Amino acid sequence: MKKLLVVLALSFTALFAKPNVVILATGGTIAGSASSQLDTAYTSGTITVDAIIAAVPQLKDIANIKGEQVSNIGSQAMTNEIWLKLSKRVNELLKRKDVDGIVITHGTDTLEATAYFLDLTIKSDKPVVLVGAMRNSSSMSADGPLNIYNAVSVAINKESKAKGVLVAMNDKIHAAREVQKTNTTAVDTFQSPNTGAIGSVFYGNVKYYLAPVRAHTKKSEFDVSKLNELPQVDIIYAHANDNASIIDYLIKNGSKGIISVGMGNGSLYPDSQNLLEEAVSKGIKVVRSSRVGSGEVTLNGETNDEKSGFIVADNLSPAKARVLLMLALTKTNDTAKIQQMYFKY
């Protein structure tokens, strides 16, 4: 009888126990403040993770929350070093039985690249959700508190498992590979131009409509657990009357890979194309992406990639093409294999 009571008590506790979520704070406007509610001047990364959590007392009703400060920067100052630290910490936390999901507060400028880096380096099915804000914490109608409440709601939702790293912003759920910041100031800035959002989250009510199909998390071959740095990969932006000497500079200054943000379908100014071919001949990997903002860059389309030794980014944004090339170069130097990675991830 006593045994039965213990079993009943334990099952009752398990049934009504709240999930455990760790909020890792990195900075950004969501942790920013200004001197008045309508001030357009403000500073990112001025309030701590504890203050962010305290501003949303409703979180306690849905989850047990713990906070950790990873950095407190404007995400324009994001580094490979912080990415590695964040990925290792997330992997460490997700191995624990008492952690059910993770929310990462982040500046919006580089949020999508961090999300994709984690999507390719986290080895768990448990939900990892990135969130930011377009209005700082002192602002009138700040979007941070509801965005955080929604992000935690996504992190504790059973359907969020095994969907890769997610981004919850402005009532929408996006897949890490697809999401992009598309407007400098608007609260609906995050969009997934090639596929659309995969779900919605409305005052904590989570609904999914799609699931990502590209390889991520447990199906990804990239392992950063023993890495302290990543290969140097640079990005150059193509334009009419291009100044190709920038490429010459990169060739001479340690670049292991160059992401070309080409015109249209990744097209290049002739002088730039010549110098990028020279880069390839020196062992530097060159990936063609596009400045257009959506759509694939076609392999051997108007540009003959096979002849030039170039790789195409498929429909990855330039910032994410850089993330993938850095990780690819930790595995192989083979151009054909790296090309396949752009079609797999």
Ligand code: ASP
């Ligand atoms: N510059 C800020 C950042 O990325 C912008 C933001 O968070 O909205 O940290």
